[in-house]
Amino acid sequence: MADMNGKVDVVLVKPQLLPSTLSEQIELTWEGIVGEKHYGLTMQANSAQKPHPKGTEIRNVRQVAIMSVEEMEQIAKNMDLPEVKGEWVGANIVVSGVPDLTQLPPGTRFYFEGGASVVVEGANAPCTTAGGSLQEQYPDKPGITSGFPKQAIGKRGLVGWVERPGVIKQGESVMVRPGPEVRS
Amino acid sequence: MADMNGKVDVVLVKPQLLPSTLSEQIELTWEGIVGEKHYGLTMQANSAQKPHPKGTEIRNVRQVAIMSVEEMEQIAKNMDLPEVKGEWVGANIVVSGVPDLTQLPPGTRFYFEGGASVVVEGANAPCTTAGGSLQEQYPDKPGITSGFPKQAIGKRGLVGWVERPGVIKQGESVMVRPGPEVRS
Numbered sequence: 198m199a200d201m202n203g204k205v206d207v208v209l210v211k212p213q214l215l216p217s218t219l220s221e222q223i224e225l226t227w228e229g230i231v232g233e234k235h236y237g238l239t240m241q242a243n244s245a246q247k248p249h250p251k252g253t254e255i256r257n258v259r260q261v262a263i264m265s266v267e268e269m270e271q272i273a274k275n276m277d278l279p280e281v282k283g284e285w286v287g288a289n290i291v292v293s294g295v296p297d298l299t300q301l302p303p304g305t306r307f308y309f310e311g312g313a314s315v316v317v318e319g320a321n322a323p324c325t326t327a328g329g330s331l332q333e334q335y336p337d338k339p340g341i342t343s344g345f346p347k348q349a350i351g352k353r354g355l356v357g358w359v360e361r362p363g364v365i366k367q368g369e370s371v372m373v374r375p376g377p378e379v380r381s
Numbered sequence: 382m383a384d385m386n387g388k389v390d391v392v393l394v395k396p397q398l399l400p401s402t403l404s405e406q407i408e409l410t411w412e413g414i415v416g417e418k419h420y421g422l423t424m425q426a427n428s429a430q431k432p433h434p435k436g437t438e439i440r441n442v443r444q445v446a447i448m449s450v451e452e453m454e455q456i457a458k459n460m461d462l463p464e465v466k467g468e469w470v471g472a473n474i475v476v477s478g479v480p481d482l483t484q485l486p487p488g489t490r491f492y493f494e495g496g497a498s499v500v501v502e503g504a505n506a507p508c509t510t511a512g513g514s515l516q517e518q519y520p521d522k523p524g525i526t527s528g529f530p531k532q533a534i535g536k537r538g539l540v541g542w543v544e545r546p547g548v549i550k551q552g553e554s555v556m557v558r559p560g561p562e563v564r565s
Contacts, residue, residue, distance in 0.1 A: 304488060
């Protein structure tokens, strides 16, 4: 797959689990995003990291959550909502111009204009926690909490870790180099 | 792709670039293999890490080199050599029972019996440095140095980084969980 060029629409930090807070820029270190709840070189394994026993200290592969403007528009359309914002579903970086972002394979690199880079661990699984946060925005429309995991699947973005520290600013460009395709 | 179960044939450390030294066990920390030349949380980018400028400090994604008994036998056959040993071409872990090891995608996990785990960054590129080390073993058979990069392509094993520290012992079992396949 060829390299792609996109744009950083917004950057966000989430000091708690949700929501994220819009920022003019975010600072990436080896530990992740400064001020972020998921900051750290290591993390505790949960059920998604089986067969590691729950609570095992492993390398933090979920330092950064990347989503796309276009996929969030598709989620909103699927759910018949006016819009879905990155801050409501815990994004750290929202990009535009990268088609089918969530389908990019592990090992894909995001090279940001300012020098920072992020390596993709994998797709982020849409959950009812993010669904509940979205539900709070639309209290008159029931069913969002449980509907989000189904309607956002394949469009909920990627998680990854910092390969090169740096500052990422709103509006900067990003070059995306897809990981190698699997030869079968 | 389904999980696979293999066995650790030998473990090795390379204090210098080449060769590796056989060991009864190796110790993996967040920095890689204790005593290894490539030990460190970070590394300097070289031409393989473009577009990072050469010398840029990035996360060390090449802490561990994994090869397979079966693929080394294929390389030896391709090159009409009696054998190719892991220590001659810089392996740290040589496993058996994992078909087409070098074809495993980035994000593949190796879960070792003793608890350590390694995440695959990608295939290791066969080079004339390893070819030269192999040539030294067969001084009467010219052409190995330059032949190795061609004959070992797709069979030279994988590089990766430590997800969970621990000790890996010769003879222990390993569960290999392939990374997700690319949906096109």
